[in-house]
Amino acid sequence: MVKCPDLKSMQGARKVLAGRIVKTPVLELSSTKMENLLPDKSKTRMKLELFQHTGSFKSRGALLAVDQLSKKEKEKGVVAVSAGNHALAVAWAAMHAGVHAKVVMLEKSDPVRVEGCKKFGAEVILCSDVQDAFSSMEEIAKLEGRTILQPFNSKNMILGSATCGLEIIEDFPELEVAIIPIGGGGLISGMAAAIKTSKPSSIVYGVEPEGADSMYQSFQKQKATKLKKVDTIADSLGSPMTMEYSFGVAQNFVDAIVRVKDEELINAMKLMRDNLNLMVEPACAASLAGLLGPLKEMVSGKAISLIACGSNISYDRYQKLV
Numbered sequence: 001m002v003k004c005p006d007l008k009s010m011q012g013a014r015k016v017l018a019g020r021i022v023k024t025p026v027l028e029l030s031s032t033k034m035e036n037l038l039p040d041k042s043k044t045r046m047k048l049e050l051f052q053h054t055g056s057f058k059s060r061g062a063l064l065a066v067d068q069l070s071k072k073e074k075e076k077g078v079v080a081v082s083a084g085n086h087a088l089a090v091a092w093a094a095m096h097a098g099v100h101a102k103v104v105m106l107e108k109s110d111p112v113r114v115e116g117c118k119k120f121g122a123e124v125i126l127c128s129d130v131q132d133a134f135s136s137m138e139e140i141a142k143l144e145g146r147t148i149l150q151p152f153n154s155k156n157m158i159l160g161s162a163t164c165g166l167e168i169i170e171d172f173p174e175l176e177v178a179i180i181p182i183g184g185g186g187l188i189s190g191m192a193a194a195i196k197t198s199k200p201s202s203i204v205y206g207v208e209p210e211g212a213d214s215m216y217q218s219f220q221k222q223k224a225t226k227l228k229k230v231d232t233i234a235d236s237l238g239s240p241m242t243m244e245y246s247f248g249v250a251q252n253f254v255d256a257i258v259r260v261k262d263e264e265l266i267n268a269m270k271l272m273r274d275n276l277n278l279m280v281e282p283a284c285a286a287s288l289a290g291l292l293g294p295l296k297e298m299v300s301g302k303a304i305s306l307i308a309c310g311s312n313i314s315y316d317r318y319q320k321l322v
Helices: 007-017 058-067 071-076 085-097 111-119 130-144 155-171 186-198 214-221 244-253 262-276 282-292 315-321
Strands: 026-028 043-048 078-081 101-106 123-127 177-181 203-209 256-260 303-308
Touching (some): 007 186, 043 282, 058 085, 058 155, 085 101, 085 111, 101 111, 123 130, 214 256, 256 282, 262 315, 282 303
Parallel strands (some): 177 203, 177 303
């Protein structure tokens, strides 16, 4: 049984981050462009975490993690694996602390993310696939004595996400349903912990791509599960596995998980572009895709929170997708 974060630790993390991260705005989706698309008689708001430092929620947890490094750990440096958003956050947080970072990314990673990491002073190592990337991270940590900053199976990443959840409750106290994307589980476990602890009557749904549904399968099997293959356009949600801690926290606070097709993600991306003037990556559109797809009838008449969790995407890749 994992020890879940409590309200005191979540509020403590928020205090530590105060003035250092962006308290991102919440957008009410009540315009005539949106109202007819949403569930009947619902009140829907979207947390715009894509306006966070480095373009995603990951900056919150990365900053907490770097803060807690010892002097010796800072001297040795850190290493992380990521499709992009976690790598950017680690590179940014490490730069501000004067710590050297190595980030292991995929060869197919969006060039804008790779260049962003380099601009923050990180050394980038490219790997052919996700499994190879995780192995490389572990080897670098062992050989060089670097501290691994986990992308999701980490107390700090979960507490960072929880601070985002606390902001949502503060700005939207009437919330009844929260719809949150899932990659490895760091975002949903932290946000769900904050939301359900603050308002136990609320319902939390996770949204996962069909081609990267490790958390969905873990819930079905009641244990952390590793996928044989990842196949989705949502690279930021393309974790090949769930891990014990983040899975355990999610199990305690998440009510159900639904899956969406890549086509539904693309449609939600187009909708966010045409109706909200936001150019986003697939992961950023996952909450909306879940709301307009498998969850639409289930949440009619409710006060609903979505999250635009982050968006780091080059124009070229965006054009290819949509």
